[in-house]
Amino acid sequence: MAERSFVEEVKKLRLGAGETFRGEGILAVTKALLESGVAYVAGYQGSPISHLMDVLADAQDILAEYGIRFENSASEATAAATLAASVNYPLRGAVTFKSTVGTNVASDALANLASGGVTGGALIVVGEDYGEGSSIMQERSHAFAMKSQIWLLDPRPNLPSIVQAVKAGFELSEASHTPVMLQLRIRACHVHGEFVASDNRIPSFTIADAVDNPKRDVDRIVLPPASFVHEQEKVRQRWPAAVKFIQEHKLNEFFAEGSDEIGIIVQGGSYNTLVRVLERLGFADVYGNSRIPLYCMNVAYPVVDPEVLRFCEGKRAVLMVEEGQPNFIEQNIATILRQAGSATALHGKDVLPVAGEYTAAETLKGVRAFLERYGRLQPQPAPVQAHKVIPLKPLGESVSPRPPGFCTGCPERPIFTAMKLVERELGPHHVSADIGCHLFSILPPFNIGNTTMGYGLGAAGAAALNAPSHKRAISVMGDGGFWHNGLTSGIANAVFNKSDNLTIVVDNSYTSATGGQDILSSTAQNQSRSTGHAIEKAVRGVGVNWVKTLRRTYDVAGMRDALREALTTREQGPKVLVAQSECMLNRQRREKPLARKAAAEGKRVVRDRFGVDSDTCTGDHSCIRLSGCPSLSIKTNPDPLRTDPVATVLDSCVGCGLCGEVSHAAVLCPSFYKAQIITNPTRWDRFRQRVRSAVIGYLQRRDARARARYAF
Secondary structure (H helix, E strand, C coil): CCCCCCCCHHHHHCCCCCCCEEEEHHHHHHHHHHCCCCCCCECCCCCCCHHHHHHHCCHHHHHHHHHCEEEECHHHHHHHHCHHHHHHHHCCCEEEEEEEEHHHHHHHHHHHHHCCCCCEEEEEEEEEECCCCCCCCCCCCCHHHHHHHEEEEEECCHHHHHHHHHHHHHHHHHHCCCCCCEEEEEHHHCCCCEECCCCCCCCCHHHHHHCCCCCCCHHHCCCCCCHHHHHHHHHHHHHHHHHHHHCCCCCCCECCCCCCCEEEEEHHHHHHHHHHHHHHHHCCCCCCECCCCCEEECEECCCCHHHHHHCCCCCEEEEEEEECCCCCHHHHHHHHHHHHHCEEECCCCCCCCCCCCCCCHHHHHHHHCCCCCCCCCCCCCCCCCCCCCCCCCCHHHHHHCCCCCCCCCCHHHHEEEEEEEEHHHHHHCCCECCHHHHHHHHHHCCCCCCECCCCCCCCCCHHHCCCCCCCCCCEEEEHHHHHHHHHHHHHHHHCCCCCEEEEEEECEEEEHHHHCCCCCCCCCCHHHHHHHHHHHHHHHHCCCEEEEECCCCCCCHHHHHHHHHHHHHHCCCCEEEEEEECHHHHHHHHHHHHHHHHHHCCCCCEEEEEEEECCCCCCCHHHHHEEEEEEEECCCCCCCCCCCCEECCCCCCCCCCCHHHHHHHHHCCEEEEEEEEEEEECCCHHHHHHHHHHHHHHHHHHHHHHHCCCCC
16 A cells, blocks of 8 residues: 555546646646557656656556556566657657666666667656655765766646646657656655546557567667667757757747846746745735846756856846756756856855755845845844844754654564674674665664665675674665665565675565655455465565564564574574564554444444653663654652652553563563453443453552551
8 A cells, every 4th residue: 555545636537638736746747648648658666756647547547548557566667668668669658767866776777778869758756855855865966867878858847837847748759759858856746736638548659559560670779889879869969959959849938038237047847945035025916926137947958058158148247056976967058158158156065065956045044145135135133133143052052953764663673683682692683774764774773774876786785794703784675675685686686695784674565765655565356466475475485594573573472582692503504584573653544443343333443552650660771772752751750769760651542562671572571451442342342341350449449458557
């Protein structure tokens, strides 16, 4: 199951010409694909475009009506290679994945695709995961587009512009025989708005047509001498064709042209932020009408020289608002102006941040500095201090950091609890981490993990640390990473090179880190995909002999014993421990609605909850240090003779039982208890509760009388 269902929203995909589409940016991209006559779509989920894959999965019936092939690809490389269908055939195809990590994975396929060129329109929708909301290293897709000469669209973040970019992307690709990359930032993916829809189109040339009429063109295959010709084609034919199309169809936009002798050039994706800043400074109205000339580059690559020179003509200075680094566009424009002998001064990273997301606050400071320099704003006077000003402390000194962590009840938490227990016995081990929720183990309270090199590369990251020693290196990967890349690059590689290390595969039934999509080993029944393929079977299939599967990760003692055995056994060769339990977040999404429905229908519903007996708790808090569960907290000790706060379980508890398991496995205090909350109890439930209350009440009164006899 995915993080979110779009079953209701996908009904909007049936809207026809003249009707108004209202919704989210990602949903608009799907509608634009249908209106463009796309023949096939593939991709790999990841922020911020995960919902695009989820929308397509929920729209299978609509896609089938138009003969559109859709696949959840095994990896970004698989998705990119799917575009090979557009090389020889006039098929419009689109793929999507998170960038830049997804683009890196897909780089081999994309480079070959760009070299040979395409016949049908090939569109690559990349989620530009850059800036404050990002979860990855900070790089830009721009560098890859330049390297392989893939045209890069960066539309203004509103629905009409995004939809137009999708349609123009296919046309630009076909006009220049070059794949086109459509870059969507986080906010663009989730922006809401409306646009006037068009009719959906059946592909003029279908997948079946291509299969029935195979075409072969050896000049499109990347082998010498054709590969040498491809490079010349890019420069002498495809690039000029792309520039011509961009100019003729006015993909880039000019605003308030000629209204001032200074101007601003901006990437399309940063347009909204810039206009908001100009409005704050009094140079634009609330509708976005600017009094400063703007050149909006909805096509970030290639840069169109004649348009740049047209915009800069007669201007004293222009400011280039280019988010991130290196400043590729600024350098390109500087070369254009220099070679043309232009006297226009160019500013960019000298007044704007060299790196990092261009938030409104950062853009405001840079644009203000530019306008002040050229006399459009008076420099801000230094504030007059009429009274003593108390300096504020840095935020980090006054607010405790709150690092990301596992969800309440996460089945991955007990794995690292068990690793900490084994560490007490055997000492620390080198741990090669991986991309996914389990990467939170590098943070407190576990502090486990030395390196991480990429999705599914946990085992490969420990490959060099395979040496005769009394310790074995440990690597961790999730089930999503395992099927994405880890089986071949990690496990099979370990078999081939006779590794003696341990790999832990966290099998929580979904690619949880990207939104809970199904994978090969998912236990859920999926009508359109094949699931239920055991990871252990795949691991044994590539030659691993020492494999164990633990079907309940909350068994901390069992997990600890399995880890100890894997790290101390005399058996040589790679060792794989598959730790299974369903992602709690997805489990709650599935079970809570069912429980609410059953309760509303008057059915008996039982919910487990755990608590801490304050009289038994010693205030040691080892349970918190070994678990880190967000539901575990502290409260004032009710015993006036003890000052240490005692542990307590908050209402967010989901009843996973880890706290009690930890207390047992680590031989901690027996202060945890399990309770059951029953909705719509039966007569038998009520009778048992009355008997329990009577017995407990009798024992409490007896203890009170006993204490009273010894009171002074």
